[in-house]
Amino acid sequence: MTSPIDPDKLDKLGQVAIKVGLQLAEGQDLIITAPMTAAPLVRRITEHAYKAGAGLVTTIYSDEEATLARYKYANDQSFDRSAGWLYAGMAEAFRNNAARLAISGDNPMMLAGQDPEKVSRAMRANSAAYRPALELITGFDINWNIVSYPTPAWAKLVFPDDSEEIAVGKLADAIFKASRVDNDDPIGAWKAHNANLKARWTWLNGKRFSALKYTGPGTDLTIGLADGHRWKGGASEAKNGVTCNPNIPTEEVFTTPHRMRAEGHVSGTKPLSHNGSLIEGMYARFEGGRLVEFKASKNQDLFNKVLDTDEGARHLGEVALVPHSSPISASGILFYNTLYDENASCHIAMGQCYADCFEGGKELTPEQIQAQGGNKSLIHIDWMIGSDKIDIDGVNADGSTEPVMRGGEWAMAV
Amino acid sequence: MTSPIDPDKLDKLGQVAIKVGLQLAEGQDLIITAPMTAAPLVRRITEHAYKAGAGLVTTIYSDEEATLARYKYANDQSFDRSAGWLYAGMAEAFRNNAARLAISGDNPMMLAGQDPEKVSRAMRANSAAYRPALELITGFDINWNIVSYPTPAWAKLVFPDDSEEIAVGKLADAIFKASRVDNDDPIGAWKAHNANLKARWTWLNGKRFSALKYTGPGTDLTIGLADGHRWKGGASEAKNGVTCNPNIPTEEVFTTPHRMRAEGHVSGTKPLSHNGSLIEGMYARFEGGRLVEFKASKNQDLFNKVLDTDEGARHLGEVALVPHSSPISASGILFYNTLYDENASCHIAMGQCYADCFEGGKELTPEQIQAQGGNKSLIHIDWMIGSDKIDIDGVNADGSTEPVMRGGEWAMAV
Ligand SMILES: [Zn+2]
Ligand SMILES: [Zn+2]
Ligand SMILES: [Zn+2]
Ligand SMILES: [Zn+2]
Numbered sequence: 001m002t003s004p005i006d007p008d009k010l011d012k013l014g015q016v017a018i019k020v021g022l023q024l025a026e027g028q029d030l031i032i033t034a035p036m037t038a039a040p041l042v043r044r045i046t047e048h049a050y051k052a053g054a055g056l057v058t059t060i061y062s063d064e065e066a067t068l069a070r071y072k073y074a075n076d077q078s079f080d081r082s083a084g085w086l087y088a089g090m091a092e093a094f095r096n097n098a099a100r101l102a103i104s105g106d107n108p109m110m111l112a113g114q115d116p117e118k119v120s121r122a123m124r125a126n127s128a129a130y131r132p133a134l135e136l137i138t139g140f141d142i143n144w145n146i147v148s149y150p151t152p153a154w155a156k157l158v159f160p161d162d163s164e165e166i167a168v169g170k171l172a173d174a175i176f177k178a179s180r181v182d183n184d185d186p187i188g189a190w191k192a193h194n195a196n197l198k199a200r201w202t203w204l205n206g207k208r209f210s211a212l213k214y215t216g217p218g219t220d221l222t223i224g225l226a227d228g229h230r231w232k233g234g235a236s237e238a239k240n241g242v243t244c245n246p247n248i249p250t251e252e253v254f255t256t257p258h259r260m261r262a263e264g265h266v267s268g269t270k271p272l273s274h275n276g277s278l279i280e281g282m283y284a285r286f287e288g289g290r291l292v293e294f295k296a297s298k299n300q301d302l303f304n305k306v307l308d309t310d311e312g313a314r315h316l317g318e319v320a321l322v323p324h325s326s327p328i329s330a331s332g333i334l335f336y337n338t339l340y341d342e343n344a345s346c347h348i349a350m351g352q353c354y355a356d357c358f359e360g361g362k363e364l365t366p367e368q369i370q371a372q373g374g375n376k377s378l379i380h381i382d383w384m385i386g387s388d389k390i391d392i393d394g395v396n397a398d399g400s401t402e403p404v405m406r407g408g409e410w411a412m413a414v
Numbered sequence: 415m416t417s418p419i420d421p422d423k424l425d426k427l428g429q430v431a432i433k434v435g436l437q438l439a440e441g442q443d444l445i446i447t448a449p450m451t452a453a454p455l456v457r458r459i460t461e462h463a464y465k466a467g468a469g470l471v472t473t474i475y476s477d478e479e480a481t482l483a484r485y486k487y488a489n490d491q492s493f494d495r496s497a498g499w500l501y502a503g504m505a506e507a508f509r510n511n512a513a514r515l516a517i518s519g520d521n522p523m524m525l526a527g528q529d530p531e532k533v534s535r536a537m538r539a540n541s542a543a544y545r546p547a548l549e550l551i552t553g554f555d556i557n558w559n560i561v562s563y564p565t566p567a568w569a570k571l572v573f574p575d576d577s578e579e580i581a582v583g584k585l586a587d588a589i590f591k592a593s594r595v596d597n598d599d600p601i602g603a604w605k606a607h608n609a610n611l612k613a614r615w616t617w618l619n620g621k622r623f624s625a626l627k628y629t630g631p632g633t634d635l636t637i638g639l640a641d642g643h644r645w646k647g648g649a650s651e652a653k654n655g656v657t658c659n660p661n662i663p664t665e666e667v668f669t670t671p672h673r674m675r676a677e678g679h680v681s682g683t684k685p686l687s688h689n690g691s692l693i694e695g696m697y698a699r700f701e702g703g704r705l706v707e708f709k710a711s712k713n714q715d716l717f718n719k720v721l722d723t724d725e726g727a728r729h730l731g732e733v734a735l736v737p738h739s740s741p742i743s744a745s746g747i748l749f750y751n752t753l754y755d756e757n758a759s760c761h762i763a764m765g766q767c768y769a770d771c772f773e774g775g776k777e778l779t780p781e782q783i784q785a786q787g788g789n790k791s792l793i794h795i796d797w798m799i800g801s802d803k804i805d806i807d808g809v810n811a812d813g814s815t816e817p818v819m820r821g822g823e824w825a826m827a828v
Binding site for chain 1: 440441443450453456464467468469473480484487489496502510512
């Protein structure tokens with residue numbers, strides 16, 4: 001059987017990950033994490049990394065079968081353990097300027113059917129151990145990138161009625177299209193896309209709105225923006241001086257909300273895939289920035305448990321704008337993968353904020369970020385609230401408003 | 415195609431690795447390193463680890479294609495880099511009592527044809543970075559084990575005239591036989607084998623020989639033994655209180671020579687596979703413990719370069735006795751893998767000694783070990799000097815001798 005994945009486009013994806021996603025610097029080490037089933041993309045990325053002058057490329061693979069063996073056979077104490085030694089090592093590497101590339105493609109339903117209590121404990125232990133490394137990533141100490149690979153398990157979930165071969169081919173094509181490698185000049189395509197996103201966030205930064213007001217079916221929510229917030233999107237300059245495109249694909253323009261200033265209620269517009277479970281029909285009510293009521297038509301308890309992770313889990317850490325006509329939204333595919341699904345829709349995130357979404361954010365201490373309204377949590381979970389029926393207004397400091405989106409599309413002239 | 419590897423014996427190998435090799439303790443974390451092509455064995459080992467009550471099992475996979483991409487595409491500076499962050503993390507895990515399991519099975523010829531200068535630089539950088547973790551392993555701070563998996567590239571090297579499927583099946587059978595899992599009670603078989611090895615080293619420890627004298631074709635060598643040396647073989651008690659079988663298979667009884675007391679010359683009896691090259695027809699002459707002359711009919715320069723790694727590389731770190739009739743020797747197979755080939759023959763090792771081959775070795779400082787004649791180096795390279803034509807005498811402090819081996823077989827009555 002020949003692979004249903006176009007080898008030329010796969011190679012271009014590897015090139016885009018290194019040249020656009022990371023803009024890997026000469027002599028820079030690279031740490032990759034990936035599911036074992038994504039090895040073909042890891043190899044293309046590794047080649048492009050060395051061609052670009054990488055120091056050493058090290059890949060840490062995960063294996064779904066090994067993960068499931070733990071749930072099947074391990075005794076109780078195992079589920080509070082984590083590979084702290086590995087994450088501490090990664091943090092050390094980042095402090096020495098190693099770049100970070102994650103390949104997403106794990107079976108989104110891998111943990112479906114496992115004891116949710118054990119899943120939640122294992123996730124919590126892992127998050128706590130990963131935190132020091134994650135802070136160096138989200139704080140943009142180094143250039144980083146996430147890119148996807150169409151693994152068979154993921155493809156069969158997205159296209160359940162197709163054979164594995166057809167499903168992998170379809171998911172590969174969707175990934176290549178969304179990642180802008182289905183053309184002769186992917187690097188040029190990303191330059192144009194970054195310029196368009198920059199025009200949007202430049203306009204938003206000029207406005208300095210105090211809040212955003214969302215109205216639509218089941219939604220009447222005002223989200224205050226953090227003091228000194230900064231809108232971003234597309235390329236980002238890391239503290240090490242490298243401009244990277246952390247997410248491939250990306251369609252969003254986003255910033256940090258004020259963790260104490262969300263009021264009203266909001267309804268989810270797409271299912272949220274979380275650790276192998278789909279949460280559907282989401283509804284949340286906020287008071288003083290805190291999520292005080294959560295309902296869902298499916299897996300309500302599971303999400304409520306997530307919200308109990310820590311105090312910050314009930315406050316907002318991100319607000320992101322995505323036009324309803326964006327390519328991923330237009331594909332009509334539910335990817336069961338945040339990297340894709342969040343880029344199909346306006347979304348908000350519970351939990352940790354991005355330090356870099358503040359003016360001068362790279363220099364701010366965690367205490368300063370908190371004082372300006374930034375949120376802190378072990379989690380960062382995006383959920384989709386956009387649709388073609390959502391209007392969004394920017395609220396000025398004097399209470400006056402002006403249109404940001406109408407019917408899910410950009411309303412500003414740039 | 416069904417796998418040519420017997421799944422029942424593979425599972426038993428996984429069980430032996432955990433129950434005999436590591437004797438993994440309840441709640442103990444485990445770090446596995448393995449080539450990606452050995453994933454089927456990693457999965458069996460992971461299952462048995464969790465069944466035995468493991469904390470968290472973490473596998474670090476290597477990928478031959480990624481390694482080769484470095485040699486093909488990386489620029490010069492890459493070859494002095496190493497994943498120090500990963501090894502530092504491992505050392506930290508060992509200090510927190512994680513056990514260590516290495517799966518050997520890499521293509522022994524992987525680096526054949528690469529620039530030897532780059533290979534040597536990369537190996538040196540890697541050894542230096544790995545050293546702190548390796549010292550915790552060789553010092554038996556924790557229980558550890560090496561076991562093998564018949565990867566296709568390795569199998570085709572050992573059985574070049576067979577198809578890949580046949581070759582993998584043959585190598586699998588040889589591994590299963592040598593690892594004593596080709597029977598109904600592998601754990602019982604290992605108990606009996608450990609008892610036999612223990613009888614040999616108990617006799618040798620009782621004798622307290624000052625030196626061993628080797629005579630045979632092309633060999634007339636006297637190797638002084640370190641002060642307070644201790645013979646070992648089979649099972650070992652680690653400092654964490656766990657008794658492990660570090661090598662599976664193992665046939666050797668071994669101890670630490672005195673690094674300043676080897677005199678005479680010795681001829682290799684089997685080819686040595688080193689980083690993808692075969693060194694053949696080895697001859698070495700020692701004066702005052704130092705290797706002062708080295709010749710080989712093939713790859714002499716390569717081994718001379720290895721001997722230049724550091725001063726300790728020219729001194730002995732191990733002396734090991736293996737009967738010529740041992741199962742691996744009897745198989746007649748050249749495995750191109752030290753774990754197997756060293757167990758086919760009496761051997762010596764250039765470089766680092768094992769601290770545990772001293773009385774009270776677990777408590778000795780590096781300085782004390784050196785004062786007693788122990789050697790220190792970044793390398794530890796075993797080479798084979800045994801055959802059915804080798805006689806070995808134990809030399810007492812008063813110069814009298816008594817037979818240890820005759821015609822390559824044990825000569826003591828135990
Ligand atoms: Zn987002
Ligand atoms: Zn987000
Ligand atoms: Zn040995
Ligand atoms: Zn050895």
